[in-house]
Amino acid sequence: MTAVAADRITSAEQAYSVAAQLSSEFAREAALRDRERRLPYAELDRLAASGLLAITVPAAFGGADLPPSAVAEVVRLLAVADPNIAQIPHSHFVYVNLLRLAGTPEQRQRYFGQVLAGGRIANAQSERGGATVADIATTVRPTGTRFRIDGAKFYCTGSLFADVLAVLTRLDDPDQRSGLSAGEYIAYLPADTPGVRIDDDWQAIGQRTTGSGTVTFDGVLVDRDQLIARDAAVRAPTAYGAYAQLLHAAIDAGIARGALTAATEFVRTASRPWFEAGVTRAIDDPLLIQRFGELSVAVTAAEATLTAAATAVDTAVADTATTSPDLIAQASLAVAAAKILADRAANEVSSALFEVAGTRSATTDLNLHHFWRNARTHTLHDPLRWKYHHLGRSLLHETPPPLHGVI
Structure with missing residues (x-):
């Protein structure tokens, strides 16, 4: 366990206030951390x-039990300042949610x-190496009274900063010695468990300080009470996937807002007007004003759709008594729409930053291109074309989206 004395947050309003304060702090050296690839341990x-x-x-269990909408807003606020820091706890919230949905009382307590x-x-x-991203080769197999994990994982965001790793495994037990049902299991294990190796080898063009490197497992031993069957969350209508995707959309919406804020500040303070505009200040160029209006609409639409999607996920998650498949489907489709608009806004605005700010904004010392690199990298998580597909099928065929968790 990390030696951190954590405060207790008791309301959404308090969470937003704390997130806004941290966002202000984290923004100060976000570009420098990115340029130097300085990992944000502190x-x-x-x-x-x-x-x-x-x-x-x-x-x-003593927590604030805040809804998905509150988590999404916290993540968005952090992403405005530094989307690397906002992405690092994404899996943290997802796997806390898995514990809520599928953990035993003892696992939840621990x-x-x-x-x-x-x-x-x-x-x-x-x-x-698999045929698709859905193929899992990492195995968990019974050995004596315990289980052994072997395999390699990539894109392990946050692993360098973690106390616990949530490891997706496939049960390898053809003789059914363990008594467990076939399928996929998440193993919760301390990051310093013998046989675990975490490599700092992440080399993407963006999200450079997320600690998204390689983790290998060589004969890692775990106990039965460290395993949770994944089917209870991803093969049933639980909003598990909609929740996870909502947080990705929040990161993209935050990048879009951060890029627009940076562009606005740069044009106000550093840009020169184009001579044909006949003005003395860049901010008085009528064509530039219109372009900023267009970018503002893109960001505002992304944020509004994110809010609507968050409300839909809140409703689906709160419906624990009946677990309505219709509410789950509505939440997934709302999140798909939010993700599309946030993806488009993040990429458009972070690229248009240079268009509106001019040549000076492209200097490497400013590192304003970290907005675009972060947007381009993070939005590769899952293809928009399939989100459009599921939205279209819902309209034309009245077909609910699948439950696999990446809609």
Whole structure:
């Protein structure tokens, strides 16, 4: 466990206030951290100590039990300042949610307690080499009274900063010695478990400080009570996937707002007017004013659609008594629409920043291109074309979206 004395947040309003304060702090050196690839260890300590990472812990276990909409707004506020820091706890919130949906009472008590104390969870989920991203080669197999994990994971965002790794595995037990049902399991294990190796080898053009490197597992031993069957969350109507995708949309919306804010400040203070405009200040160029209006609409639309999607996910998650498939489907489709608009706004505005700000904005010392690099990298998580597809099928065929979690 990280030695962090975490505060307790008790309301959405308090969470927003704390997130806004941290966002202001994190923004000051975001471009410098990106340029130097300075990993945000101190910033993550601040985030953990703030209590924001525990805002979804259920009230029965001592948490604020805030809804998805509150988490999305916290993530968006952080992403305006530094989308790297905003993305790092994405999997943390997702796997806290998995505990809520599928963990045993004992597992919830243990891991929720760690989260309340400032503990951080990171993912070890994606793999390379399979026919598709959905193919999982990392295995968990019974050995004596315990289980052994072997495999390699990539794009393990936040793993460098984590106390606990949530490892996606496939049960390898043809003789059914374990008594577990076939399928995929998430193993929750301390990041310093023997046999775990975390490599700082992330080399993408953007999101450079997310700690999204490689994690390998060589004969890692875990106990039965560290395993949670994933089917309870992803093969049933639970809004698990909509929740996770909502947070991705929040990151993109935050990037769009951050890029627009940076462009506005630069044009106000540093840009020169184009001579044909016949004005002395760039901000008085009528064509530039119109372009800023267009960019503002793109960002405002992304934020408004994010809010609407968050409300839909809140409604679906709150419907625990009946678990209505219709509400789950509506939430997934609302999030798909929000993700599309946030993706488009993040990429458009971060690119248009240079168009409106002029040549001076392209200097490497300013590193304003980190907005575009972050947007371009983060929005590669899942293709928009399939979101359009599921939205279209819903209209034409009245077909609900699938439950696989990346709509």
